[in-house]
Amino acid sequence: MDRSIITAAAEGDKQAFRTIFNFFVPRLRSVALRYARTEFEAEDILQEAFVKIYHNLKTYKFEGSFEGWIKRIVINTALNHYDKYKKDYQLDNIETYDEDDLGIEEAKDIDEVEPSELLSIVQKLPNGYRLVMNLYVLEGYSHREIGQALGISEGSARSQYSKARKHIKKILAGLRNKSKTNLINKDSTI
Amino acid sequence: MKELGKTDSFKDRIKNKMDDSPVYKDSEDALWSKVIGDIEEDEAKEKSLFKKNHPIIWYASAAAVVMGLLIGMLYWKEKQNTEVLASIKQQQPKTSQIIEKKKTEINIINSPTQEVKASAKSDAPNNIKTDPVLQILSEDKITEYDLPDGSHLTLNRSASIELKDNFKKERSLSMQGEIYFEVEPDKSHPFNIYFDNHRLLVVGTKFNVRNIKEEIFKEISVTEGIVKVFPNNQKKGIEVKAGEQLKLNQEGTIESGKADSYNFIFWKDGILDFKNSSMKNVAVLMSRRYNQKINIGHSISRCTFTGDFTQLSLDEAIEILKITTSYKVEKRKNEIYISGEGCK
Known part of the structure; x- marks a missing residue:
C-alpha cells in the first residue's frame, strides 16, 4: 500500500481511505470469517474494525507491515466482540470431557476435508474454543499471549486449546463416519 | 517429545488447510456505506461536543485547580497520620519483650504473621482505607487465629x-485465599467480609470462603447457619444455608x-468422607x-458417590473408587481420567 495513501487517509481524506478499504476488506474478510460464527457476524466485526482503523490511522508509525497492523485491529475487535467467552471457562484443576474423545486415532481427517468445510467446523466451535484455535494455530500466538489477550491464565489457554483440538477431531471423526455411511447407502442403491 | 510432534502436526495441517485468501463479496459497497456512516457520525459528535464543551472545559480547569488543592490537603493529612503512627511505633519497644515472648510461643502452633501498617494498601476495600490496619498472613502453614470478638x-x-483498628465496634474484614470462619454470634454487630468485589454478611455461622486470585469462581460453602452474599456489592443479597x-x-x-x-x-480437618456427593465435586476435591x-x-x-477417602493416598483412593463404582480410572501423562457408564 502506497505510503501517501495512508498519510492522506490519516489526514481525513475519505477517498484515500476508500482505497485502503477496497484493498483490505476482501483480505480480512477471510480472517473475520474464522473468528465469527456467521457471515453476518463477520460483517459486523469488519464494520467495527474499519471504523477503528480510520480513527487510529494517525497512530500508525510505518513500522512493521501495514497489513499486520490492520489485521491486529480486526483480531482485537473480534476478541472484544466475544467478550462473553470468559464464561466458557471452567474452574479448578478438573475438566469434564466426552468419553468418545479419547482414543480417537490421529487420522488423515484434516487433509481430507475441504477448506470451506474446515471453516464451517471452526465457525461452529464454542466461542472459547474458536478464539483459542484461531489465535494459537492460525495467528501463531503463544499460550501465554493468548492468556493475556483473553484475560485467562496461561494454563487455561493451554487446556482450552487441547479441548478445542479434541473437539475438532471428534467432529472430523463424525464427518468420516457419515461419509462412510453415505457411501454404503450409495452402494445399496446401485 | 512424541506428543509435541503430534501437536505440531495437527497445528500445521489445520494451518495449511485453512484458506486465508481474499474473499470477494458483492456487499462491499453496503459495508462501506455503513463504515463511512459510523465515521461521519463520530465526527459530528466530536464537533458538537467540542462546541458545547467550551464552558465545560473552563469548569474542568477550575476543577483541576480545586483537585490540586484537595490532593495537597490530603497529602498533608496523610503526613500527619503517618507521624501519629510513627509515634505509636516508638512506644512499642516498652512492651516488645512480652510481645516477642508471646510470638515465639504462638509460633510453635503455627502463628500467623501479624503486621500493623498504615493502610494505604491499594487492594483494601474503600471502607477500610483510613484507619491503621492489622494484617494476618498464613504464609505456607495452615494457621488458626482468634479475632477480638471471639x-x-x-x-x-x-x-x-486485613481488619481495621476499630474491629470490635464494626466487625468487618477483607480477605484473600481460603479461610474457614466460625463467627461468634452477636446480632447487634453484624459481621461483614469483603472478598474480590463481593460482600458477605453473617451474624453467627460457620462457613468456608475460597477466594483464590487465579480461580474464576469464588466459592462459599456453608456448614452451619445462614450467610448472605452480595455479589459485586449489589444491594440484593443471596442467602446460602448450611449444606449449600x-x-x-x-x-x-x-x-x-446443595453440596x-x-x-x-x-x-482443615483432613476429613474427606463422601455421602452421595456428585462425582464432579469428588473430582474437584480430589x-x-x-x-x-x-x-x-x-x-x-x-x-453420586459414597466413600471415605480420609487418610487415603491417591492410589488408595483410586482403588476405592474403582471397586465401589466400576468406573474406569486411568493415568495418562500425569493426568487422571475417570470415565464410565452414566447413571440415571
Missing part, C-alpha cells in the same frame, strides 16, 4: 485477612446448590487434596 478463623496456606454452596464469577454470575460443604473444609489434574467423563459428572 470469632475463630482457620487460614489455609497463603491466605490473608455458592459460586460467583467476576460478572457476578452465580451457581448455587457436601463439610468436605470442602477437608484442608484434585485439591492430591494436587492432581483430574479429567472426569461428562456422562458421570452428575452421578
Whole structure:
C-alpha cells in the first residue's frame, strides 16, 4: 500500500481511505470469517474494525507491515466482540470431557476435508474454543499471549486449546463416519 | 517429545488447510456505506461536543485547580497520620519483650504473621482505607487465629485477612485465599467480609470462603447457619444455608446448590468422607487434596458417590473408587481420567 495513501487517509481524506478499504476488506474478510460464527457476524466485526482503523490511522508509525497492523485491529475487535467467552471457562484443576474423545486415532481427517468445510467446523466451535484455535494455530500466538489477550491464565489457554483440538477431531471423526455411511447407502442403491 | 510432534502436526495441517485468501463479496459497497456512516457520525459528535464543551472545559480547569488543592490537603493529612503512627511505633519497644515472648510461643502452633501498617494498601476495600490496619498472613502453614470478638478463623496456606483498628465496634474484614470462619454470634454487630468485589454478611455461622486470585469462581460453602452474599456489592443479597454452596464469577454470575460443604473444609480437618456427593465435586476435591489434574467423563459428572477417602493416598483412593463404582480410572501423562457408564 502506497505510503501517501495512508498519510492522506490519516489526514481525513475519505477517498484515500476508500482505497485502503477496497484493498483490505476482501483480505480480512477471510480472517473475520474464522473468528465469527456467521457471515453476518463477520460483517459486523469488519464494520467495527474499519471504523477503528480510520480513527487510529494517525497512530500508525510505518513500522512493521501495514497489513499486520490492520489485521491486529480486526483480531482485537473480534476478541472484544466475544467478550462473553470468559464464561466458557471452567474452574479448578478438573475438566469434564466426552468419553468418545479419547482414543480417537490421529487420522488423515484434516487433509481430507475441504477448506470451506474446515471453516464451517471452526465457525461452529464454542466461542472459547474458536478464539483459542484461531489465535494459537492460525495467528501463531503463544499460550501465554493468548492468556493475556483473553484475560485467562496461561494454563487455561493451554487446556482450552487441547479441548478445542479434541473437539475438532471428534467432529472430523463424525464427518468420516457419515461419509462412510453415505457411501454404503450409495452402494445399496446401485 | 512424541506428543509435541503430534501437536505440531495437527497445528500445521489445520494451518495449511485453512484458506486465508481474499474473499470477494458483492456487499462491499453496503459495508462501506455503513463504515463511512459510523465515521461521519463520530465526527459530528466530536464537533458538537467540542462546541458545547467550551464552558465545560473552563469548569474542568477550575476543577483541576480545586483537585490540586484537595490532593495537597490530603497529602498533608496523610503526613500527619503517618507521624501519629510513627509515634505509636516508638512506644512499642516498652512492651516488645512480652510481645516477642508471646510470638515465639504462638509460633510453635503455627502463628500467623501479624503486621500493623498504615493502610494505604491499594487492594483494601474503600471502607477500610483510613484507619491503621492489622494484617494476618498464613504464609505456607495452615494457621488458626482468634479475632477480638471471639470469632475463630482457620487460614489455609497463603491466605490473608486485613481488619481495621476499630474491629470490635464494626466487625468487618477483607480477605484473600481460603479461610474457614466460625463467627461468634452477636446480632447487634453484624459481621461483614469483603472478598474480590463481593460482600458477605453473617451474624453467627460457620462457613468456608475460597477466594483464590487465579480461580474464576469464588466459592462459599456453608456448614452451619445462614450467610448472605452480595455479589459485586449489589444491594440484593443471596442467602446460602448450611449444606449449600455458592459460586460467583467476576460478572457476578452465580451457581448455587446443595453440596457436601463439610468436605470442602477437608484442608482443615483432613476429613474427606463422601455421602452421595456428585462425582464432579469428588473430582474437584480430589484434585485439591492430591494436587492432581483430574479429567472426569461428562456422562458421570452428575452421578453420586459414597466413600471415605480420609487418610487415603491417591492410589488408595483410586482403588476405592474403582471397586465401589466400576468406573474406569486411568493415568495418562500425569493426568487422571475417570470415565464410565452414566447413571440415571
